[in-house]
Amino acid sequence: MTNLRVYQDHTDRLQVVSLWRIVFGYETAHNEPSLAITKKVNANDGLFFVAEENGTLIGTAMAGYDGHRGWLYAIAVHPEFRRSGLGTRLVRHAEQALVSLGCMKVNLQLLASNEATAAFYRSLGYTVEPRISMGKVLHENVPAQHTI
Numbered sequence: 828m829t830n831l832r833v834y835q836d837h838t839d840r841l842q843v844v845s846l847w848r849i850v851f852g853y854e855t856a857h858n859e860p861s862l863a864i865t866k867k868v869n870a871n872d873g874l875f876f877v878a879e880e881n882g883t884l885i886g887t888a889m890a891g892y893d894g895h896r897g898w899l900y901a902i903a904v905h906p907e908f909r910r911s912g913l914g915t916r917l918v919r920h921a922e923q924a925l926v927s928l929g930c931m932k933v934n935l936q937l938l939a940s941n942e943a944t945a946a947f948y949r950s951l952g953y954t955v956e957p958r959i960s961m962g963k964v965l966h967e968n969v970p971a972q973h974t975i
Contacts, residue, residue: 829885829913831920834875836868842884843877850903862970863901876920878904878913888917890925890933897925899935918951936960 844860867875878886885908889901899921904914937944
């Protein structure tokens with residue numbers, strides 16, 4: 828049985844980095860898994876979850892909440908465990924954590940070309956909203972080379 832629990836840095840970091848490299852294939856410095864994990868751990872908000880089966884991490888869900896809106900990030904399921912309901916469980920788990928904080932709306936972003944993932948989120952009640960997503964990398968906070 829797959830167990831969902833809060834991320835624990837001292838035991839989970841290496842497995843999460845490996846999983847994210849498999850699932851997301853991050854190529855930009857600001858998405859470097861270890862850096863993202865460090866930043867999230869420093870936030871200390873309890874909104875980073877892992878799915879574990881037999882001691883192996885097979886999924887993650889990261890959420891954020893600023894008091895106005897909630898966000899979902901890094902919903903990842905190892906390819907061998909997809910289509911098992913785990914992605915849905917991870918999203919629902921993160922949503923419940925946000926509900927417990929008083930969150931009224933959850934947002935997420937994904938690449939427009941990622942139709943399979945968009946279909947997954949539509950099946951969970953998410954809709955495409957007429958918004959323009961904009962971003963800016965703050966290079967002052969992105970190390971040139973970040974390692975585990």
